[in-house]
Amino acid sequence: MVTIKDVAKQACVSVATVSRVINETGYVHADTRKKVLDAVEQLNYTPNEVARSLYKRKSKLIGLLLPDITNPYFPQLARGVEDGMQENDFRIIFGNSDENERKEQEYILTFIQNNVVGVIASTNHPNSDMYAKLKLPVVFLDRTSSDSPSVYADGRKGGRLAAEEIIARGSRRVTIMQGPVHIRPAQDRFQGAVEVLKQSGIEFNVIQTSSFSFKEAEMWAKELFNKHLDTDGVLASNDIVATAVLHEALRLGKNVPHDVQIIGFDDIPLSSLLSPALSTIHQPAYEMGREAAGLLIRLIEQGKVENRNIQMPVRFVERDTTRKAD
Amino acid sequence: MVTIKDVAKQACVSVATVSRVINETGYVHADTRKKVLDAVEQLNYTPNEVARSLYKRKSKLIGLLLPDITNPYFPQLARGVEDGMQENDFRIIFGNSDENERKEQEYILTFIQNNVVGVIASTNHPNSDMYAKLKLPVVFLDRTSSDSPSVYADGRKGGRLAAEEIIARGSRRVTIMQGPVHIRPAQDRFQGAVEVLKQSGIEFNVIQTSSFSFKEAEMWAKELFNKHLDTDGVLASNDIVATAVLHEALRLGKNVPHDVQIIGFDDIPLSSLLSPALSTIHQPAYEMGREAAGLLIRLIEQGKVENRNIQMPVRFVERDTTRKAD
DNA sequence: TTGTACGCGTTATCAT
DNA sequence: ATGATAACGCGTACAA
Numbered sequence: 038m039v040t041i042k043d044v045a046k047q048a049c050v051s052v053a054t055v056s057r058v059i060n061e062t063g064y065v066h067a068d069t070r071k072k073v074l075d076a077v078e079q080l081n082y083t084p085n086e087v088a089r090s091l092y093k094r095k096s097k098l099i100g101l102l103l104p105d106i107t108n109p110y111f112p113q114l115a116r117g118v119e120d121g122m123q124e125n126d127f128r129i130i131f132g133n134s135d136e137n138e139r140k141e142q143e144y145i146l147t148f149i150q151n152n153v154v155g156v157i158a159s160t161n162h163p164n165s166d167m168y169a170k171l172k173l174p175v176v177f178l179d180r181t182s183s184d185s186p187s188v189y190a191d192g193r194k195g196g197r198l199a200a201e202e203i204i205a206r207g208s209r210r211v212t213i214m215q216g217p218v219h220i221r222p223a224q225d226r227f228q229g230a231v232e233v234l235k236q237s238g239i240e241f242n243v244i245q246t247s248s249f250s251f252k253e254a255e256m257w258a259k260e261l262f263n264k265h266l267d268t269d270g271v272l273a274s275n276d277i278v279a280t281a282v283l284h285e286a287l288r289l290g291k292n293v294p295h296d297v298q299i300i301g302f303d304d305i306p307l308s309s310l311l312s313p314a315l316s317t318i319h320q321p322a323y324e325m326g327r328e329a330a331g332l333l334i335r336l337i338e339q340g341k342v343e344n345r346n347i348q349m350p351v352r353f354v355e356r357d358t359t360r361k362a363d
Numbered sequence: 364m365v366t367i368k369d370v371a372k373q374a375c376v377s378v379a380t381v382s383r384v385i386n387e388t389g390y391v392h393a394d395t396r397k398k399v400l401d402a403v404e405q406l407n408y409t410p411n412e413v414a415r416s417l418y419k420r421k422s423k424l425i426g427l428l429l430p431d432i433t434n435p436y437f438p439q440l441a442r443g444v445e446d447g448m449q450e451n452d453f454r455i456i457f458g459n460s461d462e463n464e465r466k467e468q469e470y471i472l473t474f475i476q477n478n479v480v481g482v483i484a485s486t487n488h489p490n491s492d493m494y495a496k497l498k499l500p501v502v503f504l505d506r507t508s509s510d511s512p513s514v515y516a517d518g519r520k521g522g523r524l525a526a527e528e529i530i531a532r533g534s535r536r537v538t539i540m541q542g543p544v545h546i547r548p549a550q551d552r553f554q555g556a557v558e559v560l561k562q563s564g565i566e567f568n569v570i571q572t573s574s575f576s577f578k579e580a581e582m583w584a585k586e587l588f589n590k591h592l593d594t595d596g597v598l599a600s601n602d603i604v605a606t607a608v609l610h611e612a613l614r615l616g617k618n619v620p621h622d623v624q625i626i627g628f629d630d631i632p633l634s635s636l637l638s639p640a641l642s643t644i645h646q647p648a649y650e651m652g653r654e655a656a657g658l659l660i661r662l663i664e665q666g667k668v669e670n671r672n673i674q675m676p677v678r679f680v681e682r683d684t685t686r687k688a689d
Numbered sequence: 690t691t692g693t694a695c696g697c698g699t700t701a702t703c704a705t
Numbered sequence: 706a707t708g709a710t711a712a713c714g715c716g717t718a719c720a721a
Contacts, residue, residue, distance in 0.1 A: 038420070040714055051692045056716055063717090064690055086476040087416045088714035092697050094364070096413070098456070098477070106438045106445075109632065116433045119459055128473050130424070131457040133445055147454050150412040151424070251632070280636050287638065306435065306577070310606050312613065312638045366698055377708045382700060389701095390706055414698035418713045 039080045048076035059084060090152045099333065100148035101129045102158040104136045108249060109305040110275070110322060111159070114178060117326020118157055125334050127154075136161055145171065155333045161219050163187075174336035178329040181221055186336060186345040188329040190320040192222040195351040196229025199272050199300045199318050202353050204237055206360045208270025208298050211241040212261055214282070216274030217248060223274050226302055226318075230272050246274060254281035262289055269297050276301035276308045279315055283358060299358040313357030325349050365406045374402035385410060416478045425659065426474035427457045428467060428484040434575060435631040436601070436648060437485070440504060443652020444483055451660050453480075462487055471497065481659045487545050489513075500662035504655040507547055512662060512671040514655040516646040518548040521677040522555025525598050525626045525644050528679050530563055532686045534596025534624050537567040538587055540608070542600030543574060549600050552628055552644075556598050572600060580607035588615055595623050602627035602634045602643055609637065609684060625684040639683030651675050 041059075045052045050069055057063045058073045065073075076082070090096035101118055103111045115131070122129055130151060132144040141160060145167050148156055155174040162168075163182035168175055177187035203211060213230050216223025234241045242265050246257045258281040261271065271286075273279035279301030286293050293299060293313055301308060301317035308315040328347050335342045367385075371378045376395055383389045384399045391399075402408070416422035427444055429437045441457070448455055456477060458470040467486060471493050474482055481500040488494075489508035494501050503513035529537060539556050542549025560567045568591050572583045584607040587597065597612075599605035605627030612619050619625060619639055627634060627643035634641040654673050661668045 038714090041716095042714080052715080053692060053694095053717080054690090057691090060716075066690060069691080083472060083476055085417075085478075085714050086473070087413055087422070087478045088697090089716080090697095091411075091413045091417050091699090091713090092715050092717090094697070096477075097473075101457075105442070106432065107442045109435065109438075112432045112435075112438050116431070116459060119432075119457070123458070128477070129457050131427075131445070131455050132449070133442060146409060147412070147423075150409055151422075151454070152411075152413045251636075284636070284638075306433075307633050307636065310577075310610070310633065311636065312610075364698090367700095368698080378699080379701085379708055379710090380706085383707090386700080392706060395706080411698050414713090415700075416713095417697090417715090418699050418701085420713070 038085075039082050040085065041082070043080055044073065044076045044082050047080055048072040094152065095154045096152040097127050098130055098151060098153045099127050100144065100153045100156040100158075101131045102134050102141060102144050102156065102160065103131075104159060105133050106131075107133075109277070109307055110303050113305075113322035114159070114326040114329075117323040117328075118178070118330045119326075121327040121330025121334070125330075127330075127334070134160065138162055138165070141165075142167055149173075155337050157329050157333055161221070174333060176329050176333045176336065178325065179222060181346075186332055186342070188325050188332060188347045188349065189222060190325065190349045190351050192225030192351075193229035193232075195302060195318040195320070196226035196231075196272075197233045198229075198351065198353050199226070199302065200230040200233035202316075202355075202359065202362075203270040203272060203298055203300055204233070204239055205362050206294075206298060209239060210265070210268050211239055211270040211272060212244060212265050212268040213241060213272045214244050214246055214257065214261070214274045214278050216246055216278075218245075226274065242268065246278060249275055249277050251277050251281060254278045255285070258282045258285035262286070271297060271299045273299065273301050276303045276305045276315060276317055279317065279358075280307065280311060283311065283313075283315065294358050294360045298360060300353075301358075304354055308354075309356065316356045316359040317354050319352050319354045321349050364411075365408045366411070367408070369406055370399065370402045370408050373406060374398040420478065421480045422478040423453050424456055424477060424479045425453050426470065426479045426482040426484075427455045428460050428470050428482065428486065429457075430462045430485060431459050432457075433459075435603070435633055436629050439631075439648035440485070440652040440655075443649040443654075444504070444656045445652075447653040447656025447660070451656075453656075453660070460486065464488055464491070467491075468493055475499075481663050483655050483659055487547070500659055502655050502659045502662065504651065505548060507672075512658055512668070514651050514658060514673045514675065515548060516651065516675045516677050518551030518677075519555035519558075521628060521644040521646070522552035522557075522598075523559050524555075524677065524679050525552070525628065526556040526559035528642075528681075528685065528688075529596045529598060529624055529626055530559070530565055531688050532620075532624055535565060536591070536594050537565055537596040537598060538570060538591050538594040539567060539598045540570050540572055540583065540587070540600045540604050542572060542604075544571075552600065568594065572604060575601055575603050577603050577607060580604045581611070584608045584611035588612070597623060597625045599625065599627050602629045602631045602641060605641055605643065605684075606633065606637060609639075609641065620684050620686045624686060626679075627684075630680055634680075635682065642682045642685040643680050645678050645680045647675050
C-alpha cells in the first residue's frame with residue numbers, strides 16, 4: 038500500500054504539503070504542487086479513506102436499511118438512493134432487515150461502528166429509540182415518522198384515487214385488502230379507500246392481510262373469493278397481492294375486468310407485464326430513493342433543512358384490470 | 364463517542380487490558396475481566412471498526428458489484444450474498460456498475476480505499492487488469508473467468524436443456540434469441556442450444572440482441588415475428604426477453620403454446636406470475652449468492668481453497684408456454 | 690510557503 | 706497478569 042509518506046518522500050516534501058495539495062487546503066507553491074501531483078501519479082497514490090475517517094470521525098459512507106431487496110418494490114428505491122449517493126461521492130453499506138427489529142439493531146450498530154455519516158431506513162419502527170438515540174441524520178424512506186425527516190408517497194391520496202377510479206368504472210360490491218397493520222403506508226392507503234367508499238355509500242368488505250409475500254397473498258386471494266364470491270371490485274394493498282387476486286379470479290373463470298376489477302398499488306415493473314396488465318396506483322419509487330438521498334445529503338452537509346418531510350405524488354395507471362370509465 | 368480509553372478509566376485499568384478482554388487475547392484475571400466487562404456495559408461501549416481497520420489494514424467489509432439491482436435477476440443474487448456475509452459478520456458496500464467499466468473502476472477504487480477484504484463482482488470484464496492488480500480475493504458471480512474463483516450456473520447445459528425440451532414438445536422451426544455477445548453466460552446458453560439444434564437437424568434462426576432491458580426486448584420481439592412469422596418455438600436469452608416475446612405473440616393473436624412455444628432463462632419471480640406462466644430454465648440465484656459469499660469467506664480466511672469454480676445446476680421448469688411432452 | 694508533531698481509536702509488542 | 710507505548714495513515718495546529 039502506498040501512503041502519503043511515500044508520496045512525500047518521492048516529491049521531497051513533507052506529508053503536510055502533500056495533504057494540502059490533495060485536499061486543496063492552504064497555500065502551496067505551484068512548483069511544489071506539480072512535484073506532488075507527479076509523485077501521486079507515479080506512485081498511483083489514493084488516500085486511505087479509513088485513516089481519513091478515523092481522524093475526522095466521519096466517513097463517506099451511509100447506511101441503507103431495507104426490509105428485503107428481494108421484494109420487487111425495493112430495488113427501485115435502492116437504485117434511486119444509490120444513484121443519488123454515488124453522484125455525491127457517498128458509498129452505501131447495505132442491509133436487509135426482514136422487518137426484524139433485532140437485525141435492524143445489528144445493522145444500526147455496525148453503521149455506527151463504521152462511522153457512517155447518515156442512515157436511510159425503511160423501517161416499521163421509526164419511533165424506536167434506536168433511531169432517537171442515533172446521533173446521525175436519519176431519513177425514513179417509504180415510511181413516516183412524526184419527528185424525523187422522511188420521504189414517502191401520498192398513501193391516503195392513493196387509496197382515495199383507487200377507490201374513486203373503481204367506483205367510476207362501475208364496481209358496486211368492493212373488497213379492500215387491508216395491508217399489514219404495522220406498516221404505516223399500507224394503512225394510509227386503506228384509510229383513503231375507506232373514506233371514499235363510505236362517502237359514496239358503496240357497499241364494501243375488508244380482508245385483512247399481514248404480509249406482502251406472494252405465497253401468503255395467494256391464500257388471502259382464495260379467502261377473498263370464498264367469503265365474497267360476488268365482489269366486483271378489489272382494491273389490493275399492493276401489486277403482489279393484486280397479482281395473486283388476479284390469478285385466483287382467472288382460475289375461478291372470472292372475466293377480468295368485466296366480472297371483477299382489480300387495482301393494485303406501487304406499480305412495480307411486473308405489473309405492466311401481466312395479462313391482463315394490472316391497473317394500479319403508481320408510486321415514483323426510483324425518484325423517492327433519489328429524494329431520500331438528496332435530503333440526507335442536505336442534512337449531512339447543512340445540519341438542518343427546510344423541508345423535512347417530502348411527500349411524493351401518486352397517480353392512477355389505467356391498464357387492463359379496470360374497465361373504461363363511464 | 365465512548366472509546367476504549369473511557370472504558371479503561373472507568374474500570375481503572377489500562378487500555379491494553381481492555382483490549383485483551385474485548386478480543387479475548389492474552390491472559391487477564393477473572394476479577395479484572397469482570398471490572399472491564401461491567402465498564403463496557405455501563406458505558407455502552409462498542410469498538411470502533413474504523414480504528415481497528417486502520418491498524419489491522421483490513422476491515423469486516425466486502426464489496427459487492429452488480430450490473431443493476433433493478434434487473435429482476437439480481438436481487439436474489441444480492442440477497443444470497445448478503446445473507447451469507449451477514450451470518451459471518453461481514454458487511455457489504457454495494458454498487459451498481461451498469462456494465463460500465465468506468466463505474467466499475469470507481470467502485471473498485473473505493474472498495475480499496477475502504478479496506479474491504481474481498482470483492483464479489485458480476486462483471487463483463489473479469490479479465491480486466493483492474494481485477495488482476497487487485498491484491499484482494501475476488502469472486503466472480505454469474506460470470507466466469509479463466510483464472511479467478513467464480514460461481515456460475517451451467518449455461519451450456521441450460522441452453523441444451525431448453526433446446527431439447529422445445530424439440531421434444533414438438534417445435535420444428537425454432538428461433539433462438541442470442542443474448543448480448545459480451546455477456547459470457549448468455550453466449551454459453553446460446554451455444555448449448557445451437558449444439559442440440561444442429562445435432563437434431565432442426566431448422567433454426569437466430570435473432571441477435573444486445574441488452575436485457577425490457578424496452579429493447581420488445582423491439583426484438585417484433586423483429587423476431589417480422590422476420591420469422593411462422594416460427595413455432597422461441598428460445599429466449601432470459602426471462603425478460605421471453606416475456607416480451609410472449610407479449611408480442613399474444614398481441615399477434617397467436618396461441619401460446621399451441622402456435623408457438625417459448626422457453627425463457629433464469630426463472631425470475633415474475634415468470635411464474637405471467638399468464639400463461641413462463642416455462643423456463645431455472646438458475647438457483649439465491650443459492651449462487653450464498654455460494655459466492657461462502658467461497659469468498661474461505662478465500663479471505665484461508666487464503667486459498669479447494670474448489671475455485673463452483674458450477675451450479677440448472678433445470679427445466681415446465682409451465683404454460685410449452686406443450687406437454689409427447 | 691513549508692515542515693514538525695500530535696491526535697483520531699485500536700491492537701500488539703515489550704517490559705514489568 | 707498488567708501497563709506503557711509505538712504504529713496504522715491521515716489532517717491540522719503551530720512554528721518556522
